[in-house]
Amino acid sequence: MLGKYFDNVRKNVPLVHNITNYVTVNDVANVLLACGGSPIMSDEPEDVEDITSICGGLNINIGTLNKSSIEGMYRAGRKASQLGHVVLLDPVGAGASALRTDTAAGLMNEIRFTAIRGNISEIKTIALGSGTTKGVDADVADAVTEETLDQAVKFVKDLAEKTGSVIAVTGAIDLAADSERCFVIRNGHPEMGRITGTGCQLSGMMTAFLAASPEAKLEAAAAAICAMGLAGEIAWSRMQDGEGNSTYRNRIIDAIYNMDGAMLDKGAKYEVR
Amino acid sequence: MLGKYFDNVRKNVPLVHNITNYVTVNDVANVLLACGGSPIMSDEPEDVEDITSICGGLNINIGTLNKSSIEGMYRAGRKASQLGHVVLLDPVGAGASALRTDTAAGLMNEIRFTAIRGNISEIKTIALGSGTTKGVDADVADAVTEETLDQAVKFVKDLAEKTGSVIAVTGAIDLAADSERCFVIRNGHPEMGRITGTGCQLSGMMTAFLAASPEAKLEAAAAAICAMGLAGEIAWSRMQDGEGNSTYRNRIIDAIYNMDGAMLDKGAKYEVR
Amino acid sequence: MLGKYFDNVRKNVPLVHNITNYVTVNDVANVLLACGGSPIMSDEPEDVEDITSICGGLNINIGTLNKSSIEGMYRAGRKASQLGHVVLLDPVGAGASALRTDTAAGLMNEIRFTAIRGNISEIKTIALGSGTTKGVDADVADAVTEETLDQAVKFVKDLAEKTGSVIAVTGAIDLAADSERCFVIRNGHPEMGRITGTGCQLSGMMTAFLAASPEAKLEAAAAAICAMGLAGEIAWSRMQDGEGNSTYRNRIIDAIYNMDGAMLDKGAKYEVR
Secondary structure (H helix, E strand, O other), X not given: XXXXXHHHHHHHOOEEEEEOOOOOHHHHHHHHHHHOOEEEEOOOHHHHHHHHHOOOEEEEEOOOOOHHHHHHHHHHHHHHHHOOOEEEEEOOOEOOEHHHHHHHHHHHHHOOOOEEEEOHHHHHHHHHOOOOOOXXXXXXXXXXXXXXXXXXXXXXXXHHHHHOOEEEEOOOOEEEEOOOOEEEEOOOOHHHHHXXXXXXXXXXXXXXXXXXXXXXXXXXXXXXXXXXHHHHHHHHHOOXXXXXXXXXXXXXXXXXXXXXXXXXXXXXXXXXX | OOHHHHHHHHHHOOEEEEEOOOOOHHHHHHHHHHHOOEXXXXXXXXXXXXXXXXXXXXXXXXXXXXXXXXXXXXXXXHHHHHOOOEEEEEOOOEOOEHHHHHHHHHHHHHOOOOEEEEOHHHXXXXXXXOOOOEOOEOOHHHOOOOOOHHHHHHHHHHHHHXXXXXXXXXXXXXXXXOOOOEEEEOOOOHHHHHOOOHHHHHHHHHHHHHHHOHHHHHHHHHHHHHHHHHHHHHHHXXXXXXXXXXXXXXXXXXXXXXXXXXXXXXXXXXXXX | OOHHHHHHHHHHOOEEEEEOOOOOHHHHHHHHHHHOOEEEEOOOHHHHHHHHHOOOEEEEEOOOOOHHHHHHHHXXXXXXXXXXXXXXXXXXXXXXXXXXXXXXXXXXXXXXXXXXXXXXXXXXXXXXXOOOOOOOOOOHHHOOOOOOHHHXXXXXXXXXXXXXXXXXXXXXXXXXXXXXXXXEEOOOOHHHHHOOOHHHHHHHHHHHHHHHOOXXXXXXXXXXXXXXXXXXXHHHHOOOOOOOHHHHHHHXXXXXXXXXXXXXXXXXOEEEO
């Protein structure tokens, strides 16, 4: 049962250092507060080592890079690793540009990530070292479906084995795997893709879940995915006539704010393969 | 009838590259998703050429500049022009500082913009090469009113002729012109000025409309303006007691999310001069 | 009675230059518009002097620093001081990293701030020149409570005397002091701490209040604090089942939008010590 990993966040109030894009950063901060964590943002190379030292986890998201923030990612990542903190990589847009692909690869060479979370196109890119991502959304050709599920499960387990990280792939069907087990998760709602940043929010939240339960990384990652998907379901059920993606965004964060472990246990839809 | 230019966005799902300010960037992303486009943000000079190459349009907004992002604007603008993509300039605050005025002028020297959208003070500044903009809002003295309308229509047509761009001026009365025709648009609500970023959102959306209908640039630009104004009207009609500008912001994006070509055809208020 | 300082903002529509973090910048802009001010954001060193010159106040918030924006803070702060504008410092995270502590101290050495606003841990850090802030939230050990209130009042008056600035400390009990008088304010709601950026929003709004009433700085600062706290109370009373921190954020800004001096006079809870 995954609920206790949510409750651990509320109990431990992990402080999460985020080096993340400026597009969705406010939502990342608010969802971290909603789930019971505490966010801090810093990307300046001369600031990040101090900041990450007082945190329990580091969330690196490459959604909007610049040379200074890339240097900040390396420094923060090394420091957090040395301190034994959980470190998550969200390779936004890997495959869409050489800089993004190379930055994700370079970070993976130097830092042992606790978890890597992205859409299937991004995760394929980092597995292969190159890709054809179209923007920040997954290619339709790559999508994880019931037909390609067995193959996808094997792919994420193999990548988890190779990297030593929990691998999380989110889409219509979500996967979270280490080298031996894969959670196949069917929470969520298709319209979540019409909001910017649900993936970024999940990465922030997953870092908090990992920091609060470092002894059960795979379960913590899976719990974060189920929580985000369940919030998408609850929020959608509360949508009223005339409401759209902007209100849906607020309602999803609100649903996380009102969630607890018992609700997550009741609403989580997953199997382990 | 302008509705089909909205439907074209939903049909073609244009990927829009935005180099835009960090104040309103989240709303720009969400309104692009709401109208049926797909947003990606990148301002790092070493990233922008790859990113803009996979997109259909480029939206350059100078609302918060730094030296690196200015270089990113030039590189992305040149690349997008070479590839024949639509490129839009939103000269936020041109006239309020030398850097903004000069950046707008410099970009216009090097890049042939498909469209330029701003408030009247900003557009006068780029027409004259200097200005007296007070912040990011238009000067009252510059306002387009029924009294100054003929003169304003001539001004935007002349500037369209001179620049080869569609010129869009938004305010109480909105104008969109090429050298021969000017759409005079009377959609919208005064309280839209009490929300940060409705102009930025429109620029993002207009880029998507232009990218989806490059064969009818003036109509596409006018359709985007009407859609934004109509969304402001619909959203205002849904406001409840005690609600203010933050909720109004959400309701406007929601209204775009729920809009289609038929609704736009019914609600658009314009004449062509 | 503090209501007139709110009304002065609506009357004078002060233009406020914000050099602030990219996490909460959109909310800062919207709350400034909600209270009757006008926001502009600029951090590029070559842009800030022009921009601050056309404004009535400058809000410096160190929530996300980079080398360029730090230089922008110095240049803008010096220019605004020369011009006699109000200048506010929000030392976000001072004590959490050397860079933040040093930047706050460096700015205080060069610029005479009209007001300094932070949580108690941040304000203790700038008073002592070092600190142990845990992230961007105040340490529990530092909290201003009924038991420590006398001591806290003395502390902020002494710091106001030493710096020549109005000192504002916000938390469960808020304080605003010059060297002689301290407003002890009991507006607000605990769940405001579950939203990112209510402090940043207050700093932006306080800058507008100071710019609109420079002849009564302490009262203007206290009025801004009461207004923000009262908005938190009103917004909380409007919360519906299933709503959480994201909606609460919108409702707080909405409450400011709908507030006026008379409402503030009625709802403000403070004593002067």
